[in-house]
Amino acid sequence: MAVALLSACRPPPPAAAPLRSRRGAFRTSCSAQRAKRKLLELISEEDRGLRTQKDATKRDAIVNAIESMAVIGRSSITTGDSLSATWRLLWTTEKEQLFIIEKAGLFGTSAGDILQVIDVKKRILNNVITFPPDGVFFVRSDIQIASPQRVNFRFNSAVLRGKNWELPLPPFGKGWFENVYMDGDIRVAKDIRGDYLIVDRAPYNWTE
Numbered sequence: 118m119a120v121a122l123l124s125a126c127r128p129p130p131p132a133a134a135p136l137r138s139r140r141g142a143f144r145t146s147c148s149a150q151r152a153k154r155k156l157l158e159l160i161s162e163e164d165r166g167l168r169t170q171k172d173a174t175k176r177d178a179i180v181n182a183i184e185s186m187a188v189i190g191r192s193s194i195t196t197g198d199s200l201s202a203t204w205r206l207l208w209t210t211e212k213e214q215l216f217i218i219e220k221a222g223l224f225g226t227s228a229g230d231i232l233q234v235i236d237v238k239k240r241i242l243n244n245v246i247t248f249p250p251d252g253v254f255f256v257r258s259d260i261q262i263a264s265p266q267r268v269n270f271r272f273n274s275a276v277l278r279g280k281n282w283e284l285p286l287p288p289f290g291k292g293w294f295e296n297v298y299m300d301g302d303i304r305v306a307k308d309i310r311g312d313y314l315i316v317d318r319a320p321y322n323w324t325e
Contacts, residue, residue, distance in 0.1 A: 149189045153303065156182040160208040160315060165231070166215050169208070179208070183313055186305050187297035194265040195296035195304070198237055203323045204304060204316035206231035211312045217246055217254075226252060233316060234323050237262065242270055245323055251280035255325070256288075269293045 159179045163169045169176045209215065218228040229247035236242075242258040254277045258270040270293065275286035292309040299305070306314040 146189075149186075149300070152182065152185045152189055153300075156186060156305075156315070157207075157303075163208055165206055165218060166209045166211075167219055169210070170215065176210070180313065183297070183305055183307075183315070187307075190266075190296075190298035190305075193299070195299040196237070196262045196265060196268055199299065200235055200268075200296065200304075201237045202235060203319040203321065204233040204235065205319040206233075206314070206316055207303070208315040209313065211308075211314065214246070221248065230319065232319060232323050233314075235260070242268075243323075243325070253278050263293065266295045266297065267293055268296070 156179070159175070159182055160166075160169075163175070163179075169179065206214070214231060218231070221228045226248045229249040230245075232243075232245040232247070234241075234243040234245060237260075240260050242260045243255050244258070245253060245255040247253050254275070256272055256275040258272050260271075261269045263269045269291070271291040272288040274288055277284040277286060294306045294308040294314070296304055296306050301318070303315065303317050306316075308314070
């Protein structure tokens, strides 16, 4: 599930930094590639964050790596059209998501991909937890771009769906998150509660 580690590269020229090409893709400096490689190595055996909950030292190391990525991405725009994608969870500190991943077995199933589906132009965000082969829980949100890196969101509905049934649930909150780093492969975010999220671009598009 993790993104493949990056190959070595030559030292960048002075003041090299993440750049956006005309097509919206990101070209990253070698310093960014090294920081990204370190971050992905740190989370590679963490079971999307479940193991990190019991290892404060590892959590601190991952958070420090995230902060390094934030420094690299501090002048970049991460709320443009390139944010629109189906993003797949690699690692998080969000207790609600980790609880569902951990306890899914109590309901005779297991959590599949955990997704964020974002459409900037339509101002839509769906948070999705899949339960293969047929189950899914998703929360619909409206979003508003607040700054070059901040997105405000407001939940407006939630649905728990099985193969032949569907249970609507009420909306329950609002907040914001900041994409502190984003490139053509991964996105690193921090939210209003101080939780962290690392996602990659899924190889498919999720739709309701």
